[in-house]
Amino acid sequence: MGFSPCSGNCARRAARLALAVALAAGLVLADVSAPASAQRTQAQPVGRLGDRWFVVATGAASWRVPYFGTGDLAAAHPSVARAVILVHGTLRDAHRYYATALSAGRAAGVDPRRVAIVVPQFLATPDAAALALPADVPYWSLEGWKDGAAARGSAGALSSFAVLDALLQTLGDRRRFPALADVVVAGHSAGAQLVQRYAALGRLAGAQRAGLAIRYVVADPSSYLYFDNRRLSADGSFLPYPRGLCPVANQYKYGLDRAPTYAGTIDGVTLARRYAAHDVT
Numbered sequence: 412m413g414f415s416p417c418s419g420n421c422a423r424r425a426a427r428l429a430l431a432v433a434l435a436a437g438l439v440l441a442d443v444s445a446p447a448s449a450q451r452t453q454a455q456p457v458g459r460l461g462d463r464w465f466v467v468a469t470g471a472a473s474w475r476v477p478y479f480g481t482g483d484l485a486a487a488h489p490s491v492a493r494a495v496i497l498v499h500g501t502l503r504d505a506h507r508y509y510a511t512a513l514s515a516g517r518a519a520g521v522d523p524r525r526v527a528i529v530v531p532q533f534l535a536t537p538d539a540a541a542l543a544l545p546a547d548v549p550y551w552s553l554e555g556w557k558d559g560a561a562a563r564g565s566a567g568a569l570s571s572f573a574v575l576d577a578l579l580q581t582l583g584d585r586r587r588f589p590a591l592a593d594v595v596v597a598g599h600s601a602g603a604q605l606v607q608r609y610a611a612l613g614r615l616a617g618a619q620r621a622g623l624a625i626r627y628v629v630a631d632p633s634s635y636l637y638f639d640n641r642r643l644s645a646d647g648s649f650l651p652y653p654r655g656l657c658p659v660a661n662q663y664k665y666g667l668d669r670a671p672t673y674a675g676t677i678d679g680v681t682l683a684r685r686y687a688a689h690d691v692t
Contacts, residue, residue, distance in 0.1 A: 503535060640652055
């Protein structure tokens with residue numbers, strides 16, 4: 412049937428296209444080829460922990476998630492008109508992504524009083540062990556945070572998607588952000604996996620009630636979420652993928668079979684329509 416993955420050249424072209432669009436939007440994503448990134452693997456603990464915290468409340472429980480950002484999310488920011496939520500890559504080096512975003516903003520002449528930058532840090536099991544994280548700081552498996560999976564340890568069922576929900580809900584608080592008009596949710600590589608799936612599955616009620624325009628920039632993920640069992644074939648058509656070639660081809664994170672609890676029971680057709688209505692680059 413001619414099914415084959417995208418070649419390396421194709422992936423590089425897609426990455427350049429995504430980065431070019433991000434540049435046009437005034438946003439530059441981190442350079443993962445820099446030497447500092449090459450010195451660590453994802454199985455090693457982070458070198459720096461976020462220097463700010465925001466609260467994610469779920470029922471009777473609340474959790475503190477570290478982030479790097481241009482301001483305290485609990486404070487009022489009356490002049491901020493745009494917010495950028497930037498999700499780090501597999502190394503969880505949120506400080507590097509934050510530094511790159513600040514540098515890009517200066518190069519683009521962005522007024523720092525008008526734009527808020529938030530880089531949440533999704534910690535993982537190596538970080539929990541090395542940093543002796545308090546019980547109210549969530550962490551995930553090395554792969555789970557990228558897919559919206561539930562946290563490990565005492566955070567229980569807290570999905571990494573719920574962290575983005577909480578960020579958007581906070582930004583939609585008109586008492587704190589009365590002038591905010593739009594939010595860019597961007598991710599690179601592993602962060603792009605999270606952003607693309609969140610664009611499909613995220614719960615945006617709070618942000619929508621606040622009238623925020625939300626744009627997603629998905630730059631160079633290693634995989635995408637599909638809404639049914641069809642995949643691109645060599646002749647350019649979409650055909651049902653033969654289970655004999657790969658029995659798990661339609662399992663999450665590639666399809667919707669065995670999706671995380673956060674996804675609920677919404678069907679693929681409804682998800683696809685909702686996704687198509689979103690502003691996704």
